[in-house]
Amino acid sequence: MIVGFSVTVAVCALLTALAAFAQSARNRLPDRPLLAALGIVEVLLVAQLVIGVVLLAGGERPGSLATYLAYLIGCLLVLPVGAAWALAERSRSSTVVLGIACLAVPVMVLRLIEVWHGASA
Numbered sequence: 006m007i008v009g010f011s012v013t014v015a016v017c018a019l020l021t022a023l024a025a026f027a028q029s030a031r032n033r034l035p036d037r038p039l040l041a042a043l044g045i046v047e048v049l050l051v052a053q054l055v056i057g058v059v060l061l062a063g064g065e066r067p068g069s070l071a072t073y074l075a076y077l078i079g080c081l082l083v084l085p086v087g088a089a090w091a092l093a094e095r096s097r098s099s100t101v102v103l104g105i106a107c108l109a110v111p112v113m114v115l116r117l118i119e120v121w122h123g124a125s126a
Contacts, residue, residue: 006067006121007056014049015111021046025104035091035100043084043103046110050080053114068123076120080113 021042028039057077067073087106091099 006060006118008118010056011053011114011118014046014053015114017042017049018046018107018110018114022104022107025100025107029097029100029104032097033100034095034097035088035103039100039103040088043088043107046107047081047084050084050110053077053117054081057117067121069120073117073120076113076117080110080117083109083113 021039024042025035025039028035054077057073061070083106087103091103093099094102
């Protein structure tokens, strides 16, 4: 696990969450720049998935393989589900949903790092 890259993913997700909450405070709906930021975070998560798979294929192993894979794949699903919900509702609260989804990503990334370095389920 490349910790520096994981921290970058977490920071980008946190910045996007802050933008979503600021937009919600101004009573605005999700707009293209916010959705573009979500897309950037999702691309970073896909890159993290590729890095994780390459490391696994290279013979490295996390503390718990099943837990690691669950978090690695789960990270990819949080933002699309949040975006689908937000785009279906299109209200101020949908912007909050995007912010909460973005807050979930750093938590999951932190857990990925913990599991990679030997923490068990």
